[in-house]
Amino acid sequence: MPLSGHCLCKAVTYTVDMDAPLLTGYDHCDDCQRQSGSTYSLVCVVPKDKLKTEGPIKKWKGTADSGNTVWRWFCSECGSPIAHEPEAAPIIALKGGSLDSEIKKGLKPDTEIWTVSKLPFCTENLAHPFEHMPQ
Template sequence: MADARCACGALRLTFREPPQLTALCHCLACQRRTGAPFSANAFYAIDCVEISGPSTEFVRTAESERSVRMYFCPTCGSTVFWKAEAAPFWIGVAVGAFADPAFAPPSLSVFEQSKHGWVTLDETMEHAQGLPSS
């Protein structure tokens, strides 16, 4: 399994298990975080991830009114992972931090209410205007 790391390599995550979910998110917060029209995210059981290197924490309030703790490299600024109060047993990791074109494709696309109209996605994945109901 590949490591995830920031652009300069100082902040690194290693994994003992594959992701439990890979999803796209079109929410405005993810658009601002990534500088892209959506984010690609892998979610892991928090106890299977080892984090090494320095990180700086930024806490934001999600649309659910719960906190999301974002962790980025203090040297290069790459946001590599986050922890959401709404999902305390998972750690979210930016798929781009793996720099692996063969990474597992997403099975879910969320917050499509703010999806850019020119973005087209595979219809085989699950689509949700907000968070999925299940």
């Protein structure tokens, strides 16, 4: 069953031509904290070429610590975050909360990235931690 999801208002929908993400994890980078409005962002990494979207997506151009461009995707109608896309990589990180309910209930996060930015009150490891991106 392909992965699928949508924004809060359902104006943006997407499907991914695969049954499971390449990686499911917690992203603690400062930008993901701000985009999610929370202490971290649950991300599901998939190949860009497997993703098909429909609807009014707006993209905001940011700069990663590496100096490379990272595009932050969100619905232009309701503002729901959809993904972040590192321009220099063949992957995109879908926001786990945007997946369809039955799919996200089956996620098994196994990685934490950017723990160097993990907030100090988040004292427990949620999964296998990496200070930045997996090396």
